[in-house]
Amino acid sequence: MRQMAKENGLSISVSSAGTSGWHNGEKMHVGTQKVLQHLGIDSSDFRSSQVPDNAWETFDYLIVMDKQNLADMEKRFFRQPEKLFIITDLLPKDYGYDHVPDPWYTGNFDETRQIITDACQILMQKLGDEYDK
Numbered sequence: 619m620r621q622m623a624k625e626n627g628l629s630i631s632v633s634s635a636g637t638s639g640w641h642n643g644e645k646m647h648v649g650t651q652k653v654l655q656h657l658g659i660d661s662s663d664f665r666s667s668q669v670p671d672n673a674w675e676t677f678d679y680l681i682v683m684d685k686q687n688l689a690d691m692e693k694r695f696f697r698q699p700e701k702l703f704i705i706t707d708l709l710p711k712d713y714g715y716d717h718v719p720d721p722w723y724t725g726n727f728d729e730t731r732q733i734i735t736d737a738c739q740i741l742m743q744k745l746g747d748e749y750d751k
Contacts, residue, residue: 633677638690642666649727683718704718709737
């Protein structure tokens with residue numbers, strides 16, 4: 619998303635965090651690193667962290683990958699679908715996914731990248747439209 623924003627001339631802040639603190643401080647999974655490296659995206663400064671307590675006030679959108687993440691975030695914050703939603707909600711209904719399959723379990727990092735890329739392109743258009751207003 620950062621790369622897309624940069625390429626589209628949008629000055630936005632993008633952050634990534636998990637709903638649990640299981641991997642706090644760790645580098646991203648090597649499978650994800652390889653996908654990003656292949657795309658020419660630098661991920662060397664990434665360290666896993668948990669969603670901060672002030673996320674609701676800090677960010678315009680809180681976007682999650684699946685229904686469990688959504689439930690966890692709604693417990694912590696609020697139920698407000700315009701601000702907090704599953705990333706696949708951005709995709710057309712016939713896209714075929716209602717969540718992002720976790721490549722930790724599927725091993726298919728390219729599938730995950732494609733789903734997230736497609737959803738982020740739609741989000742980028744939405745942000746561009748909002749930015750132009």
